[in-house]
Amino acid sequence: MNQRIIYPNDEGWLSVITPAPECGLSIEEIARKDVPAGKPYHIINSDQLPTDDMFFNAWEAGFSNPSGHGIGHDAWFAEQAAKKQEEQA
């Protein structure tokens, strides 16, 4: 995957999520799951990131029109458990 997910973290910096190519989830699913609940995120191509990460902690991005909002791990796992129950019913 050459796509990345970015979101503003609680420290006021930018977090960059690199998807695991073998995980079986789509980039959208990874974003919903691994972006903390309520945080806006963008899905971008990796070449949109700065090429020098020396000042990584100073990276900024606007999130006025995000790709979506994360639901976080807990909600994701609860969602998956409910789906599994439905399938087994």
Add this chain to the structure above:
Amino acid sequence: MAITINGTTGIAGVDGSAGTPAIQGSDSNTGIFFPAADTIAFAEGGVEAMRIDSSGNVGIGTTSPANNSITNFRASGYTEIRTASGANSTSIGQDATAGYVGTNTNLPLISVVNGTERMRIDSSGNVGIGTSSPTSPLAVKTDTDFIVATRTTAAGTGARIVGLNAAQNAYKDLVVDGATVQFATSGTERARIDSSGNLLFNSGYGSVATAYGCRAWVNFNGTTASPSTIRGSGNVTSVTKNSTGNYTVNFTTAMPDANYSISSVAEGGGSVGNPPYQCGNYPITSASNVRLTFLTYNAGSFVDPTYCCAQIFR
């Protein structure tokens, strides 16, 4: 020919025929006659119905029971009952060592219960249960269209148990279920899944002992400029770079709790002789993800390693 009756031979002197048996009741064409030397035959309505020949073979519906007998008492001690005198016959037999049921040509042997075929042995010796077309030495078709077969030859050698679809042309799930499931080689247990789902195996212990699995692992590049990549992983959906030298590894399936153990190493790559980076983990508080931090060995400042590896055990 006169009939002789005396105290030594009883009734003697007439051989008779199928149409006129030598011994009759009130029906003149039904009775016992003697068609050849040492042979007894039985007639019904003027037609031979059964005979015992000079070898003791009993034939029903045949005048030459020696090779196609319904009942054949052979000199070797083999006793056989055949269903037909023609080529396609089925026999029930017995000798001093075993009993036998089978066909005498390449017809399949089929077991029927209440009018429905339940099992067959085909001309190749394949046994099918619930299927009339076994393609393996043993093929069992279940109600859910699964077929479990054993093969002595396939891709490779040795016996095997496989799960196949109803057409026997594609693999399906194969479930081995028991209170415990044990695996052995050469008659010795080597591994076991116990009733709690723990995997035990014999690897240097001398007997099976509990093994603890790596629940998740990841090898990634911590720099974003390269750009960052995950070279390989298991049970990991992503790695989040939170700040320089600070990462979160996100699990695909959560750990059972947050009491797992993590081992991690990191290296900057490039320059030979660089000391390894210090690897730290925030106090583990989540079953869903774990934080990793990396610092330079001497200066103690956060750094993005080129090679970051982490393994989680529980």
